[in-house]
Amino acid sequence: MSWSELSRSLSGNLGRAPRGSMSRRRSAWQRIHLDPWLLGMLLLLMVAGLAVLYSASGQRLAVVIAQGIRFGVALVVMAGLAQLSPSTLQRWALPVYGAGVLMLVAVEVVGDMGMGAQRWLVIPGVIRFQPSEMMKLAMPMMVAAWLSRRELPPRGQDLAVCVLIIGLPVGLIARQPDLGTSLLVALAGVFVILLAGLSWRIILLCATLVAAALPLLWMNMHAYQQQRVLTFLDPESDPLGAGWNIIQSTTAIGSGGLWGKGWLEGTQSQLEFLPERHTDFIVAVLGEEFGLLGMLAFLLLYLLIVGRGLWLAGAAQETFGRLLAGSIILTFFIYVFVNVGMVSGILPVVGVPLPLVSYGGTSSVTLMAGFGILMAIHSHRRLLPR
Template sequence: MADFQRLAPELRSHLKRKPGLWVKLKLDPSLLVLLLAIMSFGLVVLYSGSGSSEIAVQKQMVRYGLALMAMLFVAQINMRHVQQWIPLVYIFGIILLVAVLFSGVGAKGAQRWLEIPGLPRFQPSEIMKLVVPLTVSWYLANQLRPPRLIHVIVSMALVLLPVLLIAKQPDLGTSVIIGASGVFVIFFAGLLWRYLIAAAILGAAGLPLVWSGMREYQKQRVVTFLDPESDPLGAGWNIIQSKIAIGSGGINGKGWLQGTQSHLDFLPETKTDFIVAVLAEEFGLLGVCLLLTLYFLVLVRGLIIAGAAILPFDRMLAASLTLTFFVYVMVNVGMVSGLLPVVGVPLPLVSYGGTSAVTLMVSLGVLMSINARRRLPT
């Protein structure tokens, strides 16, 4: 008792200690350091992939700055205070997707953008990358877990509606990402194995229907994936050149700015979809493994945050956003290396572009907000 009385003032002082800067900013320092490392790596590779363009690097740095500001802003938001608005945001997102089909702006054979007076042109599908997991998490958080069959059906309907609308634009890559984000939420809600097996059987049975509904260029991508050498100077050119670039890099790579496939214009889309092939050619297997290690550490940290979350809504949402981030990596690396069909998914925080970077950083801002929610009083 005497020892407790002697230590009581010290304990009270410890409990009253003011939170540190990271806690006040609601940022996770380890996650932030990993993201900055990936961005820095991306700028180095982008400089080479863009043909030593300082303008491209400067523009990407500005986009990174905007993405970081967006992440910081979203991290300050308590998700509990926005849950009541999630259904309305989902409905609004669906309305925007429908508007794209009827009055969207087309480019490169796709109709994915909206132009609203007073606003810059934007893609509603990018908004749904966050809205869909938010909506499914909100719905399942209010149900018993593991979810009953009716709740699984409703959740899948919430996922499939935007997925089908986006696939109609067409934008197969984004529809895959959004579909995965919603399915991850359902899985982490405690989905029973019999539902997973039934879904796999139904999915396999529905492949002929999916094939018949695909556009001709989408079918060509699948055929090219299965046998790229069947048309080496046409549809198979991109993936063949990508494989050559990856293989020619070897273990250590040819050296920064020394890639032949990219600098002699054999390799397509060196700033965006195929930037990892530039990385593999110039930095070799070691460079690719280093970048993948950084991505893997982001995955681990995100799942730790999800596992430590107190509320079911936070836990399901955090796990979904983390795995969706990793799906970006796996799909991009898979398609560039010929393991998956080319679907136009960028490499997170490395590929050139601002919309994807901002969307990803906003989702990671949500992750940091969830982490801060268990450390600060709400």
């Protein structure tokens, strides 16, 4: 055997061991259908979120424990959904969507009232939940299932059906009233359509129609919703009333400076000047206590999660999986963008929580269910021959 042949043989044998070990590690994660990078970042976000929540809730350990239990349930749901194949998800799209619409109708008829809105269904002694949260996943599943069986980019009649699929549940949610959730549900469906390759001419036409319909939308908004928009434009017009929330949140964020006042040391939050500080306005607590650098660290973590999610979506092999996965991760990004935007005063207040940081059970389970579906789409890929 020549030296060159011996050298190639040794290098080949040396190279196989690490590739084999990496293959074994990948196959271990593949068997449980979870993505270790995405899972690790989500767990890190949950732990950091619990620390912020402890301060935002007035150092009430019971609130943190309750949120931790909800995170546990959400992780179980995520792991369970990750075991489903994309074909199974596609078959379930219509039944899940139909069940969601029926529950929204039930909310309209026998829903439980809370904070001036009729948004919840109650099973006595068992659970109280918002069916509208379910539609954040059922909507993109249904639209993706419909479009994946059609020629892409979608034609006019296919788009008309998509508008009906989106419009029915969005209208029911808006009647509750819940403007924030209705917009998120609508966007989840719209993202699927955009990812299906919608032409720019149709996009511009739709944008023009939406802009023309804004006066009609304004006239049909509830008084408190109109007040939120007016407050966004001029919060100082009612500093002790409608403008109080946004003034206090921006004050809290600004007072944190670069480094923040320190964990549990925020004045606006700990002295209870800041309303809804453990739910919708928890970003203000984060900014006050951890400063600009702390907020940037959280935003970086969110961007890494979104980046990983987009990579997983781009690696999907089937049309249904690509459309659904892309919509799920883009909707997650909108969650973060809208919450940070409304708390910092660049968007109107619409009641959207900060993902996996704000206190709440149904939204946490829904988000993690979405990530479970994302992992299912990626981990059930067929191995292609080399």
